[in-house]
Amino acid sequence: MPGSLEKSGPPILDVRGLCMGIWSGKTELVAVADVSFRAYSGQVVALVGESGAGKSITAMSLTHLLPMPPIKITAGEIRLSGRDMQTQSPKQIRDIRGNEVGIVFQEPMTALNPSLRIWRQIAEPLVRHRRLSWSAAKAQAINLLKKVRIPDAETKAEAYPHQLSGGMRQRVMVAIAISCEPRLIIADEPTTALDVTVQAQILALLTDLTRGLGGALLLITHDLGVVARYADWVNVMYAGRIVETAAAKNLYRDGRHPYTHALLASVPKIVGPIAHRLESIAGQPPAPSDGTGGCAFAPRCSRRTERCDERPPLGGDDRTRNGHLFACWNPL
Numbered sequence: 001m002p003g004s005l006e007k008s009g010p011p012i013l014d015v016r017g018l019c020m021g022i023w024s025g026k027t028e029l030v031a032v033a034d035v036s037f038r039a040y041s042g043q044v045v046a047l048v049g050e051s052g053a054g055k056s057i058t059a060m061s062l063t064h065l066l067p068m069p070p071i072k073i074t075a076g077e078i079r080l081s082g083r084d085m086q087t088q089s090p091k092q093i094r095d096i097r098g099n100e101v102g103i104v105f106q107e108p109m110t111a112l113n114p115s116l117r118i119w120r121q122i123a124e125p126l127v128r129h130r131r132l133s134w135s136a137a138k139a140q141a142i143n144l145l146k147k148v149r150i151p152d153a154e155t156k157a158e159a160y161p162h163q164l165s166g167g168m169r170q171r172v173m174v175a176i177a178i179s180c181e182p183r184l185i186i187a188d189e190p191t192t193a194l195d196v197t198v199q200a201q202i203l204a205l206l207t208d209l210t211r212g213l214g215g216a217l218l219l220i221t222h223d224l225g226v227v228a229r230y231a232d233w234v235n236v237m238y239a240g241r242i243v244e245t246a247a248a249k250n251l252y253r254d255g256r257h258p259y260t261h262a263l264l265a266s267v268p269k270i271v272g273p274i275a276h277r278l279e280s281i282a283g284q285p286p287a288p289s290d291g292t293g294g295c296a297f298a299p300r301c302s303r304r305t306e307r308c309d310e311r312p313p314l315g316g317d318d319r320t321r322n323g324h325l326f327a328c329w330n331p332l
Contacts, residue, residue, distance in 0.1 A: 010082060011038040012183050012216040013045075013062070018076035020061060020240075022288060023069055029288035031071065032058055032240045037233075039184065039216035044207055046219045046227045046248070048263075049237035052285050055220045056106075058237075059186050062218075063097045064090075081183055099129040102177030104206070106189040108169035112161040118145070118172055119157035125179050144175040148205060167198035174206060181213050188220045203230050224267050228252055236260050239286050239296035241312070246324040256324070256331040258301045295329070303330040 020032040032054045039045040047055040060066050062078055062085065078085040080100065088096065097103075105111035113121055122144055123137035132140065138157070145153035148171040161169055170190060177185050187206055191199035207230050210217040219231060227234055227248060234251045236244040236259065244257040255261050265279040283300040295301070298308040313327045 009041060011040050011079075012081060013037075013039040013218065014077070014079040015058075015062075016077045016079075018058065018061070018078065019074045020057060021072050021074045023072065028072075028074075030240060031288055032061075035076070035237075035240075035242050037235050037242065037245065039218055039233075041214050041216060042211050043232045044210070044217045044219055044230055045233045045235070046221060046231035047235050047237055048221055048224065048227050050222060050285055053237040054240040055222075055237055056188050059188055059218060059220050062184075062186065063101050063103070064093050065097075065103075095129070098125040098176075098182075099180045100183050102180070102182040102185045104170070104173045104177045104185065104187040104190045106192050108166070108173045109161060111173060112169060114161055116160075117157070118159050118161070118164070122157075122172065122175050122179055125176065129180050140179070141175070144179055145172070147178075147209070148172075148175045149201075150175075166194055167202065170194065170198075170202050171205070174202070174209070178209050178213065181215075183213075183215045184218065185210050185215060186218045186220070189222070190219075191221075191223075191226070199226070224263060236263070240288070241296065241327070243297065243328070244324075244326040246326075247322075250322070250324055254324070256326040257328045258303050258330075258332065259297045260326075261332055262300075295327075303328075303332075305330060 015038070016036050018032055018035040019030070021028040022031045035054070035058055037045060047058060049055055057066065057071070061073060062080070073086065080096065085093070119138050119141040122141035123134060126132045126137040126140055127134060142153050142157050145157055150156050150168055150171050156164065156168065164172065185206065190206065191202055194202065203226060206217060219226070221227060231248045234246060234248050235242045236257065238259050244251070244255065244260045246255070251260065252264065255264055262281045266281060268278060281300055286296050294309040295312045298304045301308065307329050313329050
């Protein structure tokens with residue numbers, strides 16, 4: 001369940017005006033444009049949107065987990081606990097990654113090393129960052145398996161990834177992510193290909209452990225049901241931009257951007273007329289472009305006007321109310 005919306009102390013993660021480009025030959029395509037958000041201690045902050053919206057590339061840029069080139073951060077700031085991540089050396093980034101920032105990747109079967117036993121993979125960050133011996137790290141790895149509620153942890157620690165179920169592999173990823181008690185956990189679509197029951201267990205586990213550590217969780221997802229249940233703050237992304245930011249409860253009750261409204265309308269509902277058809281969003285998301293032109297959602301928007309095609313509603317054109325921000329000329 002969502003936690004407190006209170007902002008205690010300085011933000012753990014502070015992203016301001018992040019812009020990223022992808023170089024294709026001599027042409028730079030805009031992948032992310034003017035993205036800003038914060039995550040405070042005890043908060044779950046979600047980046048939500050369709051595939052290709054820029055969620056994962058934004059999240060992976062925080063710890064430089066992107067090939068640069070062809071991808072390049074062209075503007076903006078990323079601050080972790082007050083430190084500018086853009087000025088950190090490669091060694092400093094490696095010291096932060098897996099230590100102060102834990103990451104739960106989308107596909108545990110490809111993220112885990114198939115040739116290493118489970119305990120060894122959990123122990124590795126403990127040996128590197130906490131300077132534990134391998135025997136001490138193995139004991140801690142077994143404790144972490146118990147913490148993420150894997151039964152018969154001693155036996156499972158000796159297993160290889162292919163010998164575990166999808167849900168157990170994802171729990172192993174969570175154990176690796178929390179092993180060094182990070183300030184920030186990034187979870188990139190952490191419940192992909194898992195059944196609904198296991199999804200709920202993994203997400204509840206992630207949120208409980210993050211708050212128990214006094215950290216923040218950055219949740220990357222396209223599932224609005226997940227956002228409603230677990231997120232405190234939501235950033236809706238479309239075509240590399242954040243088009244709406246709000247507290248989760250306010251977004252569902254009073255979403256203002258047409259894209260947010262369309263996403264919410266497309267969620268299947270248990271109640272309602274049987275004959276009611278599931279709504280969809282007409283058209284296709286745009287491919288990365290040179291960043292010129294008007295609102296990227298305009299070709300798919302029922303509220304489109306001439307001004308929407310001229311320039312995107314950014315900066316001073318945003319409307320702000322109780323932390324609720326939406327970039328639209330014709331909001332709902």
